[in-house]
Amino acid sequence: xxxxxxxxxxxxxxxxxxxxxxxxxxxxxxxxxxxxxxxxxxxxxxxxxxxxxxxxxxxxxxxxxxxxxxxxxxxxxxxxxxxxxxxxxxxxxxxxxxxxxxxxxxxxxxxxxxxxxxxxxxxxxxxxxxxxxxxxxxxxxxxxxxxxxxxxxxxxxxxxxxx
Amino acid sequence: xxxxxxxxxxxxxxxxxxxxxxxxxxxxxxxxxxxxxxxxxxxxxxxxxxxxxxxxxxxxxxxxxxxxxxxxxxxxxxxxxxxxxxxxxxxxxxxxxxxxxxxxxxxxxxxxxxxxxxxxxxxxxxxxxxxxxxxxxxxxxxxxxxxxxxxxxxxxxxxxxxxxxxxxxxxxxxxxxxxxxxxxxxxxxxxxxxxxxxxxxxxxxxxxxxxxxxxxxxxxxxxxxxxxxxxxxxxxxxxx
Numbered sequence: 001x002x003x004x005x006x007x008x009x010x011x012x013x014x015x016x017x018x019x020x021x022x023x024x025x026x027x028x029x030x031x032x033x034x035x036x037x038x039x040x041x042x043x044x045x046x047x048x049x050x051x052x053x054x055x056x057x058x059x060x061x062x063x064x065x066x067x068x069x070x071x072x073x074x075x076x077x078x079x080x081x082x083x084x085x086x087x088x089x090x091x092x093x094x095x096x097x098x099x100x101x102x103x104x105x106x107x108x109x110x111x112x113x114x115x116x117x118x119x120x121x122x123x124x125x126x127x128x129x130x131x132x133x134x135x136x137x138x139x140x141x142x143x144x145x146x147x148x149x150x151x152x153x154x155x156x157x158x159x160x161x162x163x
Numbered sequence: 164x165x166x167x168x169x170x171x172x173x174x175x176x177x178x179x180x181x182x183x184x185x186x187x188x189x190x191x192x193x194x195x196x197x198x199x200x201x202x203x204x205x206x207x208x209x210x211x212x213x214x215x216x217x218x219x220x221x222x223x224x225x226x227x228x229x230x231x232x233x234x235x236x237x238x239x240x241x242x243x244x245x246x247x248x249x250x251x252x253x254x255x256x257x258x259x260x261x262x263x264x265x266x267x268x269x270x271x272x273x274x275x276x277x278x279x280x281x282x283x284x285x286x287x288x289x290x291x292x293x294x295x296x297x298x299x300x301x302x303x304x305x306x307x308x309x310x311x312x313x314x315x316x317x318x319x320x321x322x323x324x325x326x327x328x329x330x331x332x333x334x335x336x337x338x339x340x341x342x343x344x345x346x347x348x349x350x351x352x353x354x355x356x357x358x359x360x361x362x363x364x365x366x367x368x369x370x371x372x373x374x375x376x377x378x379x380x381x382x383x384x385x386x387x388x389x390x391x392x393x394x395x396x397x398x399x400x401x402x403x
Contacts, residue, residue, distance in 0.1 A: 003170035003190055005338070006276055011184040012192065016281025019196050023203055023257055028206035028249040035229055038214045097175060 131155045165235030166349030168342055171275050192275040199260045199272055206256075228252075239391065240398030247397065250289075254282060254390045262337050262382025266374070273385070274341050279333040283326035286393045290325065293400035329392055336385045347373060 003009070134155045135148060172191040180186045210225040218226050229248070232255070236248045260270030272278050294303045307318040348370055355363035 001173045003173055003188075003275075005168065005170040006334075007170055008278055008280070009185075009188075010179075011187045012190060012275070012277035013281045013284065015193055016182065016196065016278045017285060019193075019200060020253065020282060020285060023200050023251055024253040026200065026204050026207060027253045028254065030204065031211055031225070031252070032229070032249045034211040035225065037227070038216070039229075042216050109202070114198055143206060 127156065127159055130159060166345060168246065168345055171270060190275070191270050192272055192278055195264055195269045196257075196261065196272045196278065198269065199257060199264060202260055203256050228402060235391070236394060239394035241402060244401070248393070251390050251394060254393060255386050258282075258386030258389055259383055260383065263378065265341065265378050265382075271337050271341060271378075271382075273333055273382070274338040275333045276330065276338075279330040279389075280326070282333075282389065283330035286329065286396065287326040289393070290396050291401045294358070295396050297401055328390060333385045333389050336381050340381050344370060344374060344377055 131152050135151050138151065174189045174191065174194065176188040177186050191262060210221055214222060229252075232248050233245060234253050236244050236251055240247060261278065262274075263271075265271040265274075291303075294306070298306065307315045307322075309318070348366060351365040351369060352363050355365050
């Protein structure tokens with residue numbers, strides 16, 4: 001038995017509508033629900049990734065800034081250390097020079113003193129010699145014994161007066 | 164030799180009759196529709212099995228289809244209508260597969276006016292619902308009196324013409340294609356007989372070329388047209 005080629009039957013329309021509604025539920029439940037969930041999960045993940053990348057980038061930037069600052073600090077410190085060392089070395093060398101100068105001056109002074117002393121000593125000795133010599137010459141000249149002590153005194157006086 | 168073209172085969176008809184529906188029956192169209200539903204169910208489960216965050220193969224395909232339908236819905240109905248996408252997808256799948264079951268020798272589900280009329284009635288209900296929701300019942304009814312009240316009968320006719328034209332367009336295309344294919348097959352068989360060929364060799368190949376248009380192309384394009392019209396009508400009812 002066949003239906004009409006173009007027929008209109010409320011029952012069959014009704015069955016079609018029911019079928020379509022069931023198909024709709026099938027499509028919605030078995031196709032759209034899992035896919036939409038998956039797409040939402042993926043979207044979430046992508047946005048999470050982007051957010052994480054952004055925070056990472058910020059962190060890296062902050063770290064870079066920190067590093068730049070600390071490197072600059074380190075450079076400054078190194079420069080300070082070097083200049084401090086230089087200053088200290090200069091000061092030290094000056095001190096050493098000073099000390100050397102002082103020492104040299106002391107040595108020179110001492111040498112001068114000792115020279116003076118030697119000179120004085122030599123002068124005194126010379127004075128004695130000259131006195132003796134004078135007494136001997138005088139006694140030879142007067143041919144008589146002069147009282148040596150008086151004589152000596154006289155001559156010494158004379159020498160000291162002469163210079 | 165006679166070629167018979169019939170409506171859907173009636174497998175079972177009740178002896179009793181229900182009010183409003185009359186005698187209820189189970190027809191070839193219904194059984195084929197159930198087969199199509201089973202195919203759709205299988206496809207849905209097959210395509211959404213083992214979904215991955217990084218799409219691959221069949222998943223990329225179905226995602227592309229979903230995004231495409233979403234795009235169509237948004238383009239024709241405006242933004243915020245994503246909830247209509249499953250219905251549009253249902254229409255597309257039912258219509259395409261319902262037309263294409265003819266390729267495996269079953270009678271097209273859409274070559275039965277009751278099928279396309281059922282869908283058109285659903286679309287019509289959605290149009291009315293959208294109209295009443297966005298214009299209010301009074302606004303919707305008042306719309307029939309524009310531009311002047313004497314136009315009211317014409318407006319009512321044009322409103323009712325929407326589902327009728329939609330259903331007849333779809334039905335006519337598919338059923339017409341089926342008729343032409345059947346007639347051609349009969350004609351080719353007659354030609355073979357007239358030439359006293361032992362085998363009806365004309366029936367090889369030639370109907371296939373026509374089937375390419377009348378079954379494949381027509382089936383796909385009608386599904387597309389039906390879905391598009393549904394979206395456009397409902398969308399314009401929402402926006403008005």
